[in-house]
Amino acid sequence: MSKVTGSEFSGRRFRIDDFAKAGDVATRTGVYGTDSTSGVVWRLKPGQEIVPHLHNMSDDVWICIQGSGVFYPEKGEERPIEKGDIIVSPKGICHGMRNTGTEDFIFVGILAPVPSDYVALK
Template sequence: METRGSISEMEAVEVMASSPSQINERLFKLDEVVQFDSEAGKKTIFYETEKMALAVWCLEPGQKVVNHSHSNADDIWICTEGTGTFYPGYGEAVEITKGDIIYSEPGQQHGMVNTGTERFVFIGIAGPMPMDFISHE
């Protein structure tokens, strides 16, 4: 998308888009949505519309997200803490760590295991909603 105009015009648009009355509905603090469960990996959806969902996944060492796919949605995972192993398909494994970003398009398998000794956290961005869940375990 091409944007034309002076810098001052663009700054004015940014100020209007980030007005205090709206920013509280669009700003999330990661430490306020992170929740762990000693029994199993924990997924917390902290924002959802008909177009997309934002979630945080929290895995203790050894916990996992089962290998699965979505026939109708893109899924992006952004690692924010810890290390783990990403499973993009049968027999495949990729080590990931803080700062890594994974994209899975509709139909592509994806799963995760916390293979580290510390807690593992990643953000999931998926859409459109509702999305299906097809287990490959």
């Protein structure tokens, strides 16, 4: 991920709609990256999933912008998640989700520190 040129505030202001890309699977689009953190926008069409996983060295914060679904706080567990929720997953803690709604699910993800690992739990 690199700084976006031409955006306002010298690459510090971004529009979610410019990054919320849809694909055949849950789609993660990088917004920014620094030496200590990264920011992405995720878009999941109805039925798409981010498998349960964890990061051994990083916290992952999700800020839910649109839609509804289920969050995986542990492998095999599901909890409702929706627009307006903020999910904090400290390092070493399971997280993932599936869009169970009728509209696309969009959230901003902030991961720190970076670089980070990814451990799939499914």
